[in-house]
Amino acid sequence: MSDPSFWPFWVGALCLGGLVALTWALERRLIAGSGSITRVTTALSDGDWGAADEKLLNDQDALQAALMAATLAEFGEQPDVAAPAAPTPPAQPSSWAPAYAHLVFLMMIGVGGLLSALQTGTFNADWSLGTSFNEIMGAGPVMIGYLVLGGLAVGFGTRMASGCTTGHGLCGVSRFQVGSFVATGAFFGTGIAVSYLIEFLT
């Protein structure tokens, strides 16, 4: 059944799980595909790619001034209240990264797919998701319909659930996060049910 060019499960587990562990160990960062997409989508709609914010983060004085300005803008001047002076948050190592870094991350996933396909000799740029998709789901306009509706469900659902296979499935379940267990159960369970439905209907 399985194409022999795919990795056996233990190689995949070591590489994928190892990548998550290594990214955490070296970067103190969690991998989250839908989180990165949310950041890029937000930047696309408001035009703020985060370069200015990053400059601020690197300049503590400017950051404090900006925090103060934002506080004043939000709540107005309150001279009567003996300002319990919003304690300025201590500089913490943050996982924050500008939106353009998330864009680079996402684009490099594509480059990774390209390298893999070149290496296994399966690279073939054409208007097809592969023979299995055509056989099971269909090709042509039917395929476009499925991809549009399914893609919308994936984008909407992953943001609604605050995560996807990487953020919840890989990085959340492995840290015993309740939300991730429930989300992963929900999307895996639904994936199983819908796949059986597809099998039943075709």
Added chain:
Amino acid sequence: MNSAAVRTIRFGLVGLLLGYCLSRIGFTDFGEVHAMFLFTDFRMFLTFCGSVAVAAAGFLIFRKGRAPSRRDLHKGTIIGGVLFGVGWAVTGACPSIALAQLGEGKLPALITLVAIVAGNFIYGKVHQRYFRWDPGSCEA
């Protein structure tokens, strides 16, 4: 080189390795994903479980420093997860996968990708307008 550039490059390297691994595992192949969901082939299911186990070991070993963000249950967790499950079973793609598929030359993945970004954008608007719960951090 300034730290922003270095950080972005490291970010990109993680993406590169992620895309490569997902593709070599077969997560970008609709037939493999379909077989995983039908339990007609356990290879990818075992890959996923094994990856979680390896990642869990990593999180246990490297506990010091910044605490990773929590992922609590909220009102959108189940409904969002179910919607994602439907979309994943139909398209064979989760968000990262669509990008890796595109890199492999599977051009229709561009439709999936645009639809995912659109769905993400629409949820942002809907959440602002109708929902008030705290979705927590989805940040990497």
